[in-house]
Amino acid sequence: MYPTVSLIQKITLYRSILWPILITQISYHAMNVIDTMMSGRAGTTDLAGVAVGASLWAPILTGFNGILMAVTPIVAQLLGKGEKQTISRTIIQALYLSLILALIVYLAGMLFLPSILAFMGLETEVSHIAKHYLIGLSIGLIPLFASNVLRFFFDAQGFTRITMVILLITLPISALLNYLLIFGKFGFPELGGIGAGYATGFTYWIIFGLSVFMTFKIPSIRSYALFSNWFRPSLKAWKAQLSLGLPMGLSIFFEASIFSFVTLLVGRMFTTDIIAAHQAALNFASLLFMIPLSMSMALTIVVAYEIGSGRLKDARQYSRIGITASMLIITLASVLLYFFREPISYLYTDNEDVVALAMTFFIFAIFYQLSDAAQATLQGVLRGYKDATIPFIIALVSYWGIGIPSGYLLATLTDLGPYGFWIGIIIGLTCAAIGFWIRLAYINKRIQLP
Numbered sequence: 001m002y003p004t005v006s007l008i009q010k011i012t013l014y015r016s017i018l019w020p021i022l023i024t025q026i027s028y029h030a031m032n033v034i035d036t037m038m039s040g041r042a043g044t045t046d047l048a049g050v051a052v053g054a055s056l057w058a059p060i061l062t063g064f065n066g067i068l069m070a071v072t073p074i075v076a077q078l079l080g081k082g083e084k085q086t087i088s089r090t091i092i093q094a095l096y097l098s099l100i101l102a103l104i105v106y107l108a109g110m111l112f113l114p115s116i117l118a119f120m121g122l123e124t125e126v127s128h129i130a131k132h133y134l135i136g137l138s139i140g141l142i143p144l145f146a147s148n149v150l151r152f153f154f155d156a157q158g159f160t161r162i163t164m165v166i167l168l169i170t171l172p173i174s175a176l177l178n179y180l181l182i183f184g185k186f187g188f189p190e191l192g193g194i195g196a197g198y199a200t201g202f203t204y205w206i207i208f209g210l211s212v213f214m215t216f217k218i219p220s221i222r223s224y225a226l227f228s229n230w231f232r233p234s235l236k237a238w239k240a241q242l243s244l245g246l247p248m249g250l251s252i253f254f255e256a257s258i259f260s261f262v263t264l265l266v267g268r269m270f271t272t273d274i275i276a277a278h279q280a281a282l283n284f285a286s287l288l289f290m291i292p293l294s295m296s297m298a299l300t301i302v303v304a305y306e307i308g309s310g311r312l313k314d315a316r317q318y319s320r321i322g323i324t325a326s327m328l329i330i331t332l333a334s335v336l337l338y339f340f341r342e343p344i345s346y347l348y349t350d351n352e353d354v355v356a357l358a359m360t361f362f363i364f365a366i367f368y369q370l371s372d373a374a375q376a377t378l379q380g381v382l383r384g385y386k387d388a389t390i391p392f393i394i395a396l397v398s399y400w401g402i403g404i405p406s407g408y409l410l411a412t413l414t415d416l417g418p419y420g421f422w423i424g425i426i427i428g429l430t431c432a433a434i435g436f437w438i439r440l441a442y443i444n445k446r447i448q449l450p
Helices: 007-042 044-068 071-081 084-120 124-138 141-156 160-183 193-217 235-269 272-308 312-339 341-348 352-384 389-413 419-446
Strands: none
Touching: 007 044, 007 160, 007 193, 007 272, 007 312, 007 341, 044 084, 044 124, 044 141, 044 193, 044 235, 044 272, 071 084, 071 141, 084 124, 084 141, 084 235, 124 193, 141 160, 141 193, 160 193, 235 272, 235 389, 235 419, 272 312, 272 341, 272 352, 312 341, 312 352, 341 352, 352 389, 352 419, 389 419
């Protein structure tokens, strides 16, 4: 990071920070897109099963990932103090904690997954695929959490390109494993949608292996001797990380869980074709969301840097650049989505009934994208101001107090059916965006410019 003066300098710096984050986020989500698309080619039941499994997994992943994300600010502060030895100890303790969190997820899955699937009232085959998709994915749970610790360690030092390169290497490997295990090619078992879970689980191991390799490969990281010097587990260190990570994780969890909850309701109330179409539209819309999400993450960095340096005017300029660019890009993407929604639907399935349903879902996805882009970038700015508590309350009320109830009422009391849930999501996201905008305006008014 460095101070900027002109608008061109700000755009250049923002872009240089943004693109590695964007490629990394898209690559991570592309794994899920590959799972869904290839499962859809195996059959509608496979697509529906993977849809349910992925929806159950998404909030768990994002929530626990948020807890581990506390590694970044902790390491960044220690870097500023020059406490290198403490950094090594912190990362080792975080790796211990990641193992504990993974074991908690394993235990929760064994205790609650059968009951959750039974509650949904799915068709027997859909439930079977969802369950075993998650079992396959779980073989990579421990390396996934550990590799995320290393990712946040890299990011705290400004090495955001490391994870980008790792993901670009593993993405085609993930696609190949999906092809082999879903369709049973070259002597591999034909597992259908279940194979997508095992393919992703194996991919997590590869990501972890490459992450560990990078700790030995890069001189400035090798000097920490992370896997040479092991420290005794420390409850005090875990408590310190959890005190920061838990609020972050819960905030992200409640934001992500609204989409999973809607999928669960759709799965319980409607047919397999509707579940498959709903998931296809949501899956592709979530891929597009990686653009404003990445822009939000980059906004947090540049805005926080300017606020910390006392350059409030520059922070506001970055805010305008990021929010405006995000809305323009997602508007263009939405226009393209409208005209290409049919061929995109056929990427997920060749079932014409599912395609017809997905095309209608994509219409609602366009409006959902606009609201989601606005709320994401505004929230990114607010995090740059270190304002997290009030935005969390705004998000919780908007999503769970307004979005979910209104969607359920529209889905059950009107002829909208499953589309009512999407209107509820749009209402919730719009309310969140308005709330974040008001909060940002209040903060800007409260802070006096020099």
